[in-house]
Amino acid sequence: MKPRSSFDKALIEIQEDIFQLANLVEQAIFNAVQSLIKLDPAGAAQVIMCDEEIDELYAKIESKCIKLIATQQPMARDLRMVVTGIKILLSLERIGDHAVDIAQATMCIRESELNRKCSEYLTKMSRIVQQMIKDGLGAYRKRDAQKAQEMCTLDDEVDHIFTKIFQLLIDNILADPKSIVQSSYLLYVSRYLERIADHATDIGEAVIYLITGERKKLN
Amino acid sequence: MVKNGLNEPNENKILVKKLSLFYKDFQALKNVDLDIKANKITALIGPSGCGKSTFLRTLNRMNDLIEGVKVEGTILLEGENIYEPEVDVVNLRKRIGMVFQRPNPFPMSVYDNVAYGPRIHGLKNKRQLDEIIEKSLHLAALWDEVNARLFKSALGLSGGQQQRLCIARLLAVEPEVLLMDEPSSALDPISTLKIEELIQILKKNYTIVIVTHNMQQAARVSDVTAFFLNGELIEYGSTEEIFTRPKDQRTEDYISGRFG
Numbered sequence: 001m002k003p004r005s006s007f008d009k010a011l012i013e014i015q016e017d018i019f020q021l022a023n024l025v026e027q028a029i030f031n032a033v034q035s036l037i038k039l040d041p042a043g044a045a046q047v048i049m050c051d052e053e054i055d056e057l058y059a060k061i062e063s064k065c066i067k068l069i070a071t072q073q074p075m076a077r078d079l080r081m082v083v084t085g086i087k088i089l090l091s092l093e094r095i096g097d098h099a100v101d102i103a104q105a106t107m108c109i110r111e112s113e114l115n116r117k118c119s120e121y122l123t124k125m126s127r128i129v130q131q132m133i134k135d136g137l138g139a140y141r142k143r144d145a146q147k148a149q150e151m152c153t154l155d156d157e158v159d160h161i162f163t164k165i166f167q168l169l170i171d172n173i174l175a176d177p178k179s180i181v182q183s184s185y186l187l188y189v190s191r192y193l194e195r196i197a198d199h200a201t202d203i204g205e206a207v208i209y210l211i212t213g214e215r216k217k218l219n
Numbered sequence: 220m221v222k223n224g225l226n227e228p229n230e231n232k233i234l235v236k237k238l239s240l241f242y243k244d245f246q247a248l249k250n251v252d253l254d255i256k257a258n259k260i261t262a263l264i265g266p267s268g269c270g271k272s273t274f275l276r277t278l279n280r281m282n283d284l285i286e287g288v289k290v291e292g293t294i295l296l297e298g299e300n301i302y303e304p305e306v307d308v309v310n311l312r313k314r315i316g317m318v319f320q321r322p323n324p325f326p327m328s329v330y331d332n333v334a335y336g337p338r339i340h341g342l343k344n345k346r347q348l349d350e351i352i353e354k355s356l357h358l359a360a361l362w363d364e365v366n367a368r369l370f371k372s373a374l375g376l377s378g379g380q381q382q383r384l385c386i387a388r389l390l391a392v393e394p395e396v397l398l399m400d401e402p403s404s405a406l407d408p409i410s411t412l413k414i415e416e417l418i419q420i421l422k423k424n425y426t427i428v429i430v431t432h433n434m435q436q437a438a439r440v441s442d443v444t445a446f447f448l449n450g451e452l453i454e455y456g457s458t459e460e461i462f463t464r465p466k467d468q469r470t471e472d473y474i475s476g477r478f479g
Contacts, residue, residue: 002477003476003477003478004475004476004477007476073434073435074475075434075438075462075463075474075475075476076462076463076464076465076470076471076474076475077471077475078475079462079463080463080464212464213463213464214464
């Protein structure tokens with residue numbers, strides 16, 4: 001029998017759990033932004049409900065990581081595997097919370113129509129952050145530091161759209177003070193998406209640490 | 220060439236250059252180059268038979284006692300080669316003392332155990348001896364536990380106390396370097412942690428080299444770690460680096476338990 005084969009199995013299991021969590025979180029962002037664009041409070045409520053599943057899975061995987069540290073005392077790459085697992089988990093859980101934040105903002109918007117230009121920007125932003133999470137997890141699966149680094153460059157694009165949305169909404173408020181409530185919520189949403197991109201970048205940094213053992217700041 | 224991850228310009232206490240050791244035809248150490256930093260704890264790790272204990276024993280010429288041993292290369296203690304023929308080995312072992320795997324107190328009182336070294340080096344003055352014994356036992360974190368029974372047999376102490384007594388006995392002759400060959404492998408976890416705490420305190424004044432099979436112990440106590448395999452020094456670097464991002468795959472395999 002190979003030494004540490006049960007430990008190796010546990011590490012693989014944690015990794016697969018993380019992919020499952022990432023799928024849930026990605027779906028939550030998509031659904032949250034779609035509910036906002038369609039002004040669909042029922043869809044938003046569904047996103048909020050699904051966060052419980054994300055939190056439960058997060059706690060389950062975190063417990064597995066803690067157990068491995070306590071019982072197996074991982075070293076070197078194994079240690080980096082477990083630490084990276086915890087870092088990615090934490091980022092995913094926070095991203096999940098931001099999906100809930102977006103859903104809550106949606107439930108507060110009373111108007112029947114959304115600012116069209118802003119809606120386009122938010123859709124684009126959402127697509128990019130989902131891509132970032134997908135690419136970050138892909139780099140994690142393939143142990144591809146270059147892909148992780150490339151993914152992080154998308155954060156600049158997200159920041160750029162965030163600045164545009166900010167300007168657009170300020171202009172809207174100045175032109176039509178009645179739009180202040182919707183604009184404020186949309187500003188929040190764009191901020192949440194911008195934060196999600198930052199968390200996705202953290203995932204990229206964690207993947208680079210896993211592969212190289214070096215810490216790299218990418219945002 | 221061994222990859223050295225150390226960047227600190229610490230003063231070297233011992234410089235080992237191209238050290239090879241043969242037990243008759245068997246080469247137990249192969250061209251080892253290693254700098255031992257002053258006032259640091261250097262851990263030697265590696266599987267059984269890798270040469271780490273042999274290497275440790277070359278540092279105070281304990282291998283001289285084994286028949287058929289041949290040593291090549293140099294070991295410089297503060298610039299002087301300890302393998303020069305004119306070197307006084309007794310004096311060398313006073314400067315570089317050793318603690319063994321199993322505590323080995325002499326069958327005499329606690330006091331006489333610690334006084335043994337100073338006495339054979341010619342010290343007779345009772346007041347001076349008293350001072351040395353108290354100081355050494357304090358340094359070995361044993362004074363509070365034994366001061367009421369200094370003149371009772373050392374064999375009545377617990378295993379952990381006996382090992383600290385052996386350390387006190389070593390400290391009484393004021394060494395500069397402490398060599399420890401698995402000093403806590405025969406002790407329970409609490410006694411082990413006491414020894415580890417003691418090692419941390421002692422490094423302020425001594426240079427320490429420790430051989431351990433316990434990877435967590437190496438990670439906990441040492442500043443520098445050297446990994447040996449088949450008589451070769453494979454990798455040497457800061458303990459943090461060796462245990463989080465070793466450069467050599469063989470080091471990685473060993474410390475993560477995937478060796479063999």
